[in-house]
Amino acid sequence: MTFINYAAREINCKIVYYGPGLCGKTTNLQWIYDKTNPQAKGKLISLATETDRTLFFDFLPLDLGTVRGFKTRFHLYTVPGQVFYDASRKLILKGVDGVIFVADSQEPRMEANIESLQNLEKNLKEQGYDLKTIPYALQFNKRDLPTALPADDMYRQLNFKGEPTFEAVAMNGTGVFDTLKAVAKLVLTELKKK
Amino acid sequence: MAAPDLVMYEEEYQQIKDILHRLQVDSNSKIVFLVDKNGQQIASQGDMRGVDATSLASLTAGNVAATDGLAKLIGEKEFSILFHEGERDNIHISLVAQRVILVVIFDEKSSLGLVRLRVKKASGELEKTFEQLLKKAEADRGNQANRFDSPFAEITDEDIDSLFSE
Ligand SMILES: Nc1nc2c(ncn2[C@@H]2O[C@H](COP(=O)(O)OP(=O)(O)OP(=O)(O)O)[C@@H](O)[C@H]2O)c(=O)[nH]1
Numbered sequence: 632m633t634f635i636n637y638a639a640r641e642i643n644c645k646i647v648y649y650g651p652g653l654c655g656k657t658t659n660l661q662w663i664y665d666k667t668n669p670q671a672k673g674k675l676i677s678l679a680t681e682t683d684r685t686l687f688f689d690f691l692p693l694d695l696g697t698v699r700g701f702k703t704r705f706h707l708y709t710v711p712g713q714v715f716y717d718a719s720r721k722l723i724l725k726g727v728d729g730v731i732f733v734a735d736s737q738e739p740r741m742e743a744n745i746e747s748l749q750n751l752e753k754n755l756k757e758q759g760y761d762l763k764t765i766p767y768a769l770q771f772n773k774r775d776l777p778t779a780l781p782a783d784d785m786y787r788q789l790n791f792k793g794e795p796t797f798e799a800v801a802m803n804g805t806g807v808f809d810t811l812k813a814v815a816k817l818v819l820t821e822l823k824k825k
Numbered sequence: 826m827a828a829p830d831l832v833m834y835e836e837e838y839q840q841i842k843d844i845l846h847r848l849q850v851d852s853n854s855k856i857v858f859l860v861d862k863n864g865q866q867i868a869s870q871g872d873m874r875g876v877d878a879t880s881l882a883s884l885t886a887g888n889v890a891a892t893d894g895l896a897k898l899i900g901e902k903e904f905s906i907l908f909h910e911g912e913r914d915n916i917h918i919s920l921v922a923q924r925v926i927l928v929v930i931f932d933e934k935s936s937l938g939l940v941r942l943r944v945k946k947a948s949g950e951l952e953k954t955f956e957q958l959l960k961k962a963e964a965d966r967g968n969q970a971n972r973f974d975s976p977f978a979e980i981t982d983e984d985i986d987s988l989f990s991e
């Protein structure tokens with residue numbers, strides 16, 4: 632649910648990072664936070680457990696500048712990936728404008744990727760969204776690991792509508808901004824249609 | 826899309842700010858703050874210096890969402906009010922028109938009773954304003970002639986690319 636404020640000349644969009652536990656969602660946000668000018672970003676809020684697992688969400692507000700005289704603001708959220716936090720994931724998806732699915736490239740995590748993707752589809756549907764039509768991008772993270780599956784294999788198993796797909800190493804920033812940019816573009820293009 | 830976009834116009838924005846200002850003065854509180862359920866800040870009144878408004882908005886929405894989830898779990902429709910008491914400051918959170926969250930931060934210069942009373946009055950007024958806002962936005966959506974209003978119809982790829990070039 633984009634919030635268009637004609638009075639303050641602002642648009643606000645919500646983007647959610649989804650994916651299985653430990654796939655690197657929080658790491659994506661941390662990289663974006665570290666690499667953005669201080670005046671373009673707010674605080675990074677992490678509601679996490681003592682072991683740095685996301686408990687409820689991470690949140691980062693990002694000012695991208697102006698389009699057609701409107702200040703463009705993206706609110707980035709991550710969900711907790713661990714299976715038993717499903718109730719929290721549903722809450723975070725409320726009002727979402729675009730989704731980034733972060734997949735873990737390690738072979739033993741493929742099943743968790745698929746399960747999480749199905750969970751995303753189901754939770755979106757509950758809110759009245761359709762994964763097939765919502766602005767959406769796919770990221771294969773942890774490409775640096777020796778156990779990483781070939782990207783082609785992953786593409787065949789996870790890409791389902793030709794969505795923009797990126798290989799990433801979130802730890803060193805590879806692919807992080809490309810993924811965000813792709814989804815931001817889709818979200819803004821969606822606005823155009825309205 | 827599941828929910829219609831929230832749109833804010835100058836006239837209603839002014840009304841909302843006036844209502845919040847009156848609430849802040851009448852309840853003798855420090856800060857009055859309006860957030861949409863998704864954590865986007867709508868307006869605020871009072872001394873916001875030293876307050877991170879964006880974080881406040883996002884955490885409030887998270888708090889309300891979690892409490893909503895709890896309510897459903899035990900078969901309640903919603904808990905309409907949340908109250909957190911601190912050593913110095915207190916925070917009173919309530920839902921308006923089912924879609925926006927009204928936050929009042931106050932200290933010993935006010936009291937929970939007073940805040941409750943004034944919030945009730947302001948909520949009624951805000952509800953009317955949001956009704957009006959929704960109607961207007963709907964009319965706008967239906968009315969093709971008003972489309973020139975939308976600055977996004979002409980967004981180009983270059984516009985979007987330029988957002989990311991630094
Ligand atoms: N080798 C490698 N490790 C990574 C990469 N990205 C993240 N990690 C590591 O993976 C671990 C989990 O990363 P997080 O970002 O916390 O994972 P998450 O998806 O937020 O996990 P949850 O909050 O539990 O859902 C951390 O130790 C990261 O340093 C990567 O590209 N390569």
Ligand SMILES: [Mg+2]
Nearest residue numbers: 656657684685
């Ligand atoms: Mg996390």
